Amino acid sequence: MAKKVLKTPNNNNGVRRSTRVKYPVQIFTYDGFVAHHYAYMVKIIQEVEPTCFEQAVGNPKWDNAMDEKMVALDANVIWELVALPKDKKAIGCKWVYKVKHNADGSMSRYKAKLVVKGYAQTYGIDYEETYSPVAKMTTVRAIIAMATTKGWSLHQMDVKNVFLDGDLQ
Secondary structure: OOOOOEEEOOOOOOOOOOOOOOOOOOOOOOOOOOOOHHHHHHHHHHHOOOOOOHHHHOOHHHEEHHHHHHHHHHHOOOOOOOOOOOOOOOOEEEEEEEEEOOOOOOEEEEEEEEEEEEHHHHHHOEEEOOOOOOOOHHHHHHHHHHHHOOOOOOOOOOOOOOOOOOOOO
8 A cells, every 4th residue: 555645835755844934023123113213222232331340440431430339338338347257258249330321312321330249149058038129010010000090190210329228317
C-alpha cells in the first residue's frame, strides 16, 4: 500500500510548515512617529549616562551632581560614623547617574544618587526584613480614579532630595 504524502505550497518534500510570521512586531522601527517624536528621541539619546564612578569622575557635569548630592546628604545628617560590630562586614555603595529631561526633550539636570548595594546582603545574617518606600501601581491607579471621580486636580513634581527618615513638623 502506497503512503500518501501531503503536498503543500510551502515546500516540495511533503512536510507542512507554518506560514505564520514569527516576529510580526518590529520593535526598533520608528515608523508611525511624527517629527516631534523623532526630535525628542534624538535629544534623549544624545546624553550618555555613565554606568560607574570611573566613567563619571572628572566630568564637571557629573562632579557637580555628585557634590550636590553629598551636600544634601550631609545637610540632612543621613549617616553617622560608628564602629563596625565584630565579625560583620560593611555593605558597599555605588553611584547611579541619570540625565533628567523636560517634557519637550530638553535636558533638565544631571542627577546622581548614592545607593547601597543591598544585593550583597544575606538574609538572616545581614538583615531580617526590608522595606522599600515605593508606591505600588495599583495605589497610584486608585488615587487617579478617586481624583477623577471627585473632580480633584492632580499635579506631578520632582523632589530634588527626599529623605524619608526625617521628622515631620
